[in-house]
Every structure is written in structure tokens, then in C-alpha cells.
Amino acid sequence: MKRIAITLSLIFGSLFGNAQYNNLWIPDTLSGTNFNLAIKDTFAQIVNTGNQTITGGINGKFWGPTLFMNKGDVVHMNVSNNLNDSTTLHWHGMHLPAVMDGGPHQVIPPGTTWQPYWEVKNDAATYWYHPHLHEMTEEQMIKGIGGLIIVRDAVESALPLPRTYSVDDIPLVLTDRDFNTSNQMPLLPYGDSAMVNMTLRPQYTIPAQIVRLRFLNAAIERGFNIGFSDNRTFYVITSDGGLLSAPVPLTRYVLHAGERIEILVNCTGQNGTSVDLKAYNSTLTQTDPGGDILPANTIFANYLARIDFNLLHLNIGAQTTNPITAIPSALTTVTTIPASSADITRNLTIADGPQGPNGVIFLLNNQIFDINQIDYNVPLNNTEIWQISNTGNFGHPFHIHDVQFNILTVNGTAPVAAQAGWKDVVYVPAHTVVKFIAKFEDYADSIHPFMFHCHIALHEDEGMMGQFIVTGNTTGIKQLSGDENLFSVYPNPTHDKLFVKFNDANQSAYYIKIFDALGRTMLMLPRPQLQDGIDISQLSKGAYSILLTDDKTKQSTSKTFIVN
Amino acid sequence: MKKTVLKLTVAFAILMMFIGASAFKSDSGKAISDFNLRNTNGKSVSLSDYRNAKGFIVIFTCNHCPFAKLYSKRINDLSAKYSALNVPLIAINSMDTLIYKEESFAKMKLKAKGDKFNFPYLQDAMQVVGKNFEADHTPSAFVIWKENNQWKIKYKGCIDDNGENPQLAKSFISNAVDDLLRGKSVTNPETESFGCKIFYRK
Numbered sequence: 001m002k003r004i005a006i007t008l009s010l011i012f013g014s015l016f017g018n019a020q021y022n023n024l025w026i027p028d029t030l031s032g033t034n035f036n037l038a039i040k041d042t043f044a045q046i047v048n049t050g051n052q053t054i055t056g057g058i059n060g061k062f063w064g065p066t067l068f069m070n071k072g073d074v075v076h077m078n079v080s081n082n083l084n085d086s087t088t089l090h091w092h093g094m095h096l097p098a099v100m101d102g103g104p105h106q107v108i109p110p111g112t113t114w115q116p117y118w119e120v121k122n123d124a125a126t127y128w129y130h131p132h133l134h135e136m137t138e139e140q141m142i143k144g145i146g147g148l149i150i151v152r153d154a155v156e157s158a159l160p161l162p163r164t165y166s167v168d169d170i171p172l173v174l175t176d177r178d179f180n181t182s183n184q185m186p187l188l189p190y191g192d193s194a195m196v197n198m199t200l201r202p203q204y205t206i207p208a209q210i211v212r213l214r215f216l217n218a219a220i221e222r223g224f225n226i227g228f229s230d231n232r233t234f235y236v237i238t239s240d241g242g243l244l245s246a247p248v249p250l251t252r253y254v255l256h257a258g259e260r261i262e263i264l265v266n267c268t269g270q271n272g273t274s275v276d277l278k279a280y281n282s283t284l285t286q287t288d289p290g291g292d293i294l295p296a297n298t299i300f301a302n303y304l305a306r307i308d309f310n311l312l313h314l315n316i317g318a319q320t321t322n323p324i325t326a327i328p329s330a331l332t333t334v335t336t337i338p339a340s341s342a343d344i345t346r347n348l349t350i351a352d353g354p355q356g357p358n359g360v361i362f363l364l365n366n367q368i369f370d371i372n373q374i375d376y377n378v379p380l381n382n383t384e385i386w387q388i389s390n391t392g393n394f395g396h397p398f399h400i401h402d403v404q405f406n407i408l409t410v411n412g413t414a415p416v417a418a419q420a421g422w423k424d425v426v427y428v429p430a431h432t433v434v435k436f437i438a439k440f441e442d443y444a445d446s447i448h449p450f451m452f453h454c455h456i457a458l459h460e461d462e463g464m465m466g467q468f469i470v471t472g473n474t475t476g477i478k479q480l481s482g483d484e485n486l487f488s489v490y491p492n493p494t495h496d497k498l499f500v501k502f503n504d505a506n507q508s509a510y511y512i513k514i515f516d517a518l519g520r521t522m523l524m525l526p527r528p529q530l531q532d533g534i535d536i537s538q539l540s541k542g543a544y545s546i547l548l549t550d551d552k553t554k555q556s557t558s559k560t561f562i563v564n
Numbered sequence: 565m566k567k568t569v570l571k572l573t574v575a576f577a578i579l580m581m582f583i584g585a586s587a588f589k590s591d592s593g594k595a596i597s598d599f600n601l602r603n604t605n606g607k608s609v610s611l612s613d614y615r616n617a618k619g620f621i622v623i624f625t626c627n628h629c630p631f632a633k634l635y636s637k638r639i640n641d642l643s644a645k646y647s648a649l650n651v652p653l654i655a656i657n658s659m660d661t662l663i664y665k666e667e668s669f670a671k672m673k674l675k676a677k678g679d680k681f682n683f684p685y686l687q688d689a690m691q692v693v694g695k696n697f698e699a700d701h702t703p704s705a706f707v708i709w710k711e712n713n714q715w716k717i718k719y720k721g722c723i724d725d726n727g728e729n730p731q732l733a734k735s736f737i738s739n740a741v742d743d744l745l746r747g748k749s750v751t752n753p754e755t756e757s758f759g760c761k762i763f764y765r766k
Contacts, residue, residue, distance in 0.1 A: 084760045
């Protein structure tokens with residue numbers, strides 16, 4: 001009897017093998033020009049049995065919504081931090097003013113609302129947002145705080161590409177996590193379990209046609225060498241920050257932390273079959289993030305090192321109506337920045353530094369990040385070549401804020417076709433020199449810097465980061481004393497809106513913060529638009545102070561007001 | 565890097581406590597000094613108020629933490645069951661009220677009323693009691709027991725092993741108290757506590 005039962009269970013096991021999979025979670029979407037994002041401590045049933053895992057989520061239980069934005073729109077973000085800790089939210093890849101960027105300088109204390117806004121100037125592609133609080137980035141990213149941004153524009157919209165979200169246009173956020181015996185996620189750079197969209201062992205059904213997969217590597221450290229189990233060709237259509245000139249046919253592609261690609265895969269005529277999306281990480285080496293094997297008793301224990309493992313089981317189902325059935329031959333004209341137009345070449349170094357308690361501490365420009373030190377002053381509209389020489393024994397994905405760049409050379413050779421477009425992360429392998437070129441347009445700010453850093457969150461937290469300010473076109477000289485008559489607020493007392501009136505009509509606000517009577521930050525408003533007043537309807541009754549930093553002198557002046 | 569060192573130090577300390585616990589079973593655990601904290605009914609509460617107590621279940625919890633919120637009914641049930649056996653339950657909120665508006669005494673009163681707490685819900689405004697217990701998250705649970713006229717920690721960790729599904733949960737707290745009531749040493753004296761971190765002001 002027992003044997004029959006076992007035989008039956010084996011048969012059923014192979015017939016219904018899908019039982020081992022979880023259905024891939026697809027993040028919710030938000031679109032328009034006003035986005036409400038509530039960051040919170042929460043928990044989720046990630047491991048199938050046992051306790052829930054403590055996570056961080058935005059509007060939900062783990063990870064956050066996918067934001068759809070149109071190029072040219074002005075988007076307003078309403079970010080409330082309901083976490084038990086301070087945080088920041090960085091719009092990775094977006095070209096915007098430094099004061100809106102959400103880097104380590106735009107700290108949002110617990111209970112505070114931050115309202116940045118900007119005009120979307122980026123081309124259509126997949127971007128993302130994530131915490132960037134210095135020394136806390138790894139911890140908050142492991143909790144799962146983050147989300148995707150999908151930018152649409154006229155060029156991309158005119159192309160015959162799949163763009164029905166979750167049907168033939170599917171977001172795939174790659175990460176890895178460790179789960180301990182209590183099902184909690186310890187603070188470790190590598191996890192034993194691969195995850196896609198925060199789902200363990202996921203499966204998903206895609207239609208039998210051309211399907212677009214949008215990949216983000218949101219891992220702390222691991223790179224993923226993406227490929228399909230039947231070695232089918234896929235077509236890369238974007239690099240980080242825009243369309244490539246034409247789809248690039250490949251069977252494998254290594255995506256490092258922070259990088260995105262979109263690919264097309266042809267499933268026409270394959271209804272009823274299945275294929276696995278895999279990480280062919282056996283090809284990675286000791287010097288690649290994810291390929292390194294270090295003693296198991298260190299924090300770098302890496303169960304998935306140099307093995308191939310499944311990412312996503314894909315079931316191919318029925319074709320939809322009006323499917324895309326052909327890979328386009330061309331996408332857009334990528335006008336790269338000519339090397340000859342550079343105003344300056346900056347030389348940056350990556351090196352193995354001193355031995356720390358957990359191994360080598362990696363250095364950017366032979367130093368550890370100092371949040372009070374500006375490393376470069378970049379004149380507005382400068383075109384710059386950044387040459388990064390990695391003399392160390394480990395590769396690092398290098399990310400710069402503010403700009404999209406073109407890779408010029410990797411050890412003197414032009415970049416591969418899939419990277420010959422717009423990028424904001426470039427992998428700098430061990431003992432390699434990478435050169436890229438970028439133009440620093442639109443946003444000068446004498447106070448707020450942009451960051452550049454290794455996108456391995458652990459390395460960044462340990463200080464593999466620097467910062468630059470874009471200078472020019474602003475007056476940034478601090479005057480000796482603030483002017484009490486700079487502005488007035490009305491009505492006072494108030495209950496829904498607070499208006500700010502400058503005595504000098506040419507003056508404007510660079511930053512406004514509103515604090516309650518105990519000094520808690522309530523609202524953070526970078527470059528607020530004041531014509532309609534400040535919405536203070538969420539504030540409870542009491543005394544508040546408004547701290548206004550004016551645009552001309554960058555001097556801060558405080559006034560009190562009452563909410564009744 | 566610093567944090568990792570700290571974590572390793574904590575892990576080492578925990579390991580040492582385990583080794584300590586197994587080597588000296590009879591009088592394991594840190595001694596807790598008595599305290600005097602304000603209850604949501606306005607009165608103050610000390611351990612010495614409970615003349616017949618054999619031990620206490622002490623739960624560090626708070627108002628806003630989503631994981632802690634799952635446990636109100638279970639804590640009421642534990643309190644009802646064990647206070648009858650002279651093991652009263654006390655809940656303490658050690659969250660920094662300056663940072664977290666949600667943790668104010670007024671909101672604690674609302675929480676105690678709304679969740680029909682049948683036990684004292686005390687505000688640890690100076691965070692001294694939380695520090696003394698080394699409570700690191702909400703919820704975290706302790707069992708202290710009278711030994712040589714001292715209150716010794718006999719269990720620390722989580723309440724049980726399933727936040728969302730009480731019917732599937734194994735109650736570490738019940739098991740610890742039952743062991744102690746039978747005069748035995750606690751079989752499972754320490755588990756991992758998790759939820760919302762308690763930040764201590766310097």
C-alpha cells in the first residue's frame with residue numbers, strides 16, 4: 001500500500017510539478033503626476049510555512065508600486081516615512097535637481113512627509129527608487145524597500161513593442177535573500193535564495209508571442225548572468241537609461257547591482273510549453289560580485305556562488321489578441337556624446353584598501369566617504385570624461401547620480417552593443433579601466449551634492465562613495481545674517497493652508513521645513529511652489545515653526561504659526 | 565562595517581549566555597531590578613506591588629508596530645491564564661516618544677482601552693527598564709522568576725513562532741512559564757525577537 005502511495009505521489013508530483021512554485025507577484029501600478037508613497041515597517045508571509053518575515057514596504061507589504069511617468073510631465077511625490085527609523089528615497093537614474101534626488105543628504109525622519117517634484121526629462125526606459133541613507137542602505141534595501149519607475153515617451157510609444165503591463169510587458173526585480181530559522185532576513189550581502197519580485201521559486205504564465213521582460217538587479221551585491229534553459233536568443237532593447245539603436249541578440253547577459261535591461265523574447269507558437277529563466281552564475285569568477293567564494297564562517301558565505309540556478313519558471317500560454325509577433329529591426333537614433341567634446345577628464349581610482357573585520361575595505365579615490373567633503377565641482381553644462389581605474393582584485397558596479405552617460409571604452413575597447421547606449425551604472429571589473437562621458441546639464445545647486453558610488457550596498461555603506469556639486473547659474477553666497485523681515489506667513493492661526501509672502505517679490509524659497517513644538521520634522525518641501533499655499537491640513541492642532549531657506553542667500557529664517 | 569562588528573559582538577554575547585545557561589542551569593539569567601512606571605490608568609506599578617508573584621511575563625510592545633499589533637488578544641489570554649497562577653503579565657512601552665508621536669501616553673491609553681488590555685500597560689519614558697532588560701524589538705517577551713529574592717530572566721525572545729496565525733503558533737512563553745511552574749529549568753530559554761526596533765536615546 002505504502003509503495004503504491006509513493007508511486008502515485010511520484011506520478012502526481014511530476015504531473016503537477018508546478019506545486020513547488022509560487023506565483024510571481026507583480027507590483028501594483030501608480031500613474032499620473034501625483035504619487036503617494038507611504039514607506040512603512042511591515043511583515044509578509046514569504047517563506048511558505050512558519051512565521052512571517054519582518055519587511056519594509058511602500059504602500060504594501062514588501063517592495064513598492066511601479067510608477068508610470070511620461071517624459072515632459074512634472075511629477076509630484078508625496079513620500080511619508082512611517083518607518084521606525086529615518087530613511088531617504090533616491091530616484092535612481094532620473095535627471096533632476098540635487099535637492100529632489102533623495103540621496104544621503106535628504107534625510108526623512110520618522111513621521112515626516114517629503115514632497116520633491118521634477119520635470120521628467122529622461123527617455124523611456126526602466127528606472128527605480130530605493131533608500132539611500134548613508135550606512136543604512138544595505139539594511140533598508142534588505143527589508144525590501146524600493147520600486148520600479150517606467151518612463152514612457154513619444155519615441156518608444158511609436159514603436160511596435162509589447163507594453164501591456166503584467167501581460168506581455170513584465171517587470172522582473174532580481175534579488176537574493178537569506179532566511180534564518182525564524183524566517184527573518186539577516187543583514188548579509190548574499191542570500192541563499194534567489195527571488196524575483198520578492199517571490200521565492202516563482203512561476204509565471206506569458207503569452208505565445210513576443211514578450212518584453214524588464215529586468216532590474218536590486219540585489220545587495222550579486223550579479224546575475226541571465227539566460228534561458230533552452231539557450232534561446234533574446235533581444236536587448238534598452239540599457240539603463242534609454243532604448244538602444246537596435247535590438248541586440250544574445251543568449252546570456254550579466255546584470256550587476258543597480259543595472260536594468262529590457263529584453264524581447266519570442267514565444268510565438270510555443271503555447272503549452274515551458275522554459276526556465278536562469279542565472280548562469282557558474283561563469284562568474286572569484287573577482288565578480290556573486291562569484292566570490294570566501295570562508296563560510298564570514299558574512300560573505302555565498303551558497304549560490306559559481307552555480308547555475310533557476311530564477312523564474314515560465315509557462316507559455318495562449319496568445320493574446322493583437323500580439324506583437326516580430327522583433328523590430330531598429331529602435332531609435334542614439335546620439336552619443338563625442339569624446340572630443342569633453343571639457344575635462346577626471347581620473348578616479350578603485351583599490352583594495354586595508355583589511356577590515358570582514359575582509360578588505362574597498363576605496364574610491366583612496367579614501368573613505370566623508371559626507372562633509374565635496375569631491376568635485378562640476379561647472380553647469382560641462383561635458384566630462386570620467387576614467388575609473390580599478391587596480392583592485394574585485395569588480396564594482398559604479399553608479400553616478402544626475403546624468404546618463406555613454407561608455408567610451410573598457411580597457412581601451414569600445415563597449416559591447418548592449419551597453420552602447422545610455423547608462424547610469426557601469427561594471428568596472430578587477431584590473432580594468434573604464435571611461436565614460438556625460439554632460440551635466442540643467443541643474444546647478446551650490447548646496448546639495450549629487451553622489452557617485454559603488455552600487456554594492458555594503459561597499460557604499462562602508463564608504464565607497466563620493467559627491468560632486470554642479471556649480472553656476474545660482475547665487476550661493478551665504479550672507480552674514482538672516483533677515484527677519486524676509487517673509488511673513490498668513491493666516492495665523494490657520495487650519496488648512498499656510499501662505500508665505502516675501503517682502504522682496506524677486507525672492508523665492510529654496511527649502512521649507514515645518515516642525516512641531518517638540519522639534520519633530522513634519523514636512524520637507526524642496527523648492528516649494530508657494531502660489532497655492534502650503535497644505536497643512538494633516539497637521540494636528542498646536543504650535544509649529546516654519547524654517548525657510550531662501551533661494552538668493554541660502555540663509556534660513558524661522559517663524560512660528562498656530563494650527564487651530 | 566561597524567554594525568557588523570556590533571552584530572558579531574551581540575551574537576557572541578548571546579552565545580556566551582547560552583554556554584552560561586547550560587553550565588549553571590539553576591541560577592541562570594540576568595537579575596532585573598525593580599522599577600516604578602506609570603500605568604495607563606494613571607497609577608504607578610512596581611514588581612514589589614505583587615506580593616504573591618512567583619514570576620512575571622514582561623512584554624515590550626508599543627502602539628504603532630504592525631507586528632506587535634497582531635498580539636493583543638494573545639497577550640490578554642496569557643495574562644488571564646497565568647495571573648491566576650501567580651505569574652502576572654506586565655506590558656511596557658519603551659519607544660522614544662520624542663521621535664514617535666504614535667507612542668505618546670495619550671495614545672497608549674487609547675490602545676489599552678481599545679484592545680481591552682487586562683494587564684498594566686506601562687510607559688518607560690526614560691527607557692531605563694527597556695535598557696535593563698536589553699529589549700531590542702517590539703514585541704519581545706521575557707519571563708522573570710524569583711530566585712534568592714531576586715528577579716532573574718529565565719526566558720527572552722519572541723512570544724511565539726507565528727504572528728499572523730495564532731492557531732499554528734507554538735507559544736514559547738507558555739512553555740517557559742509551564743516549565744518554571746513545574747520547578748524545571750526552561751527548555752528553550754532564548755529565541756530571536758523581531759518586529760520594530762527599539763531605539764535607545766543616548
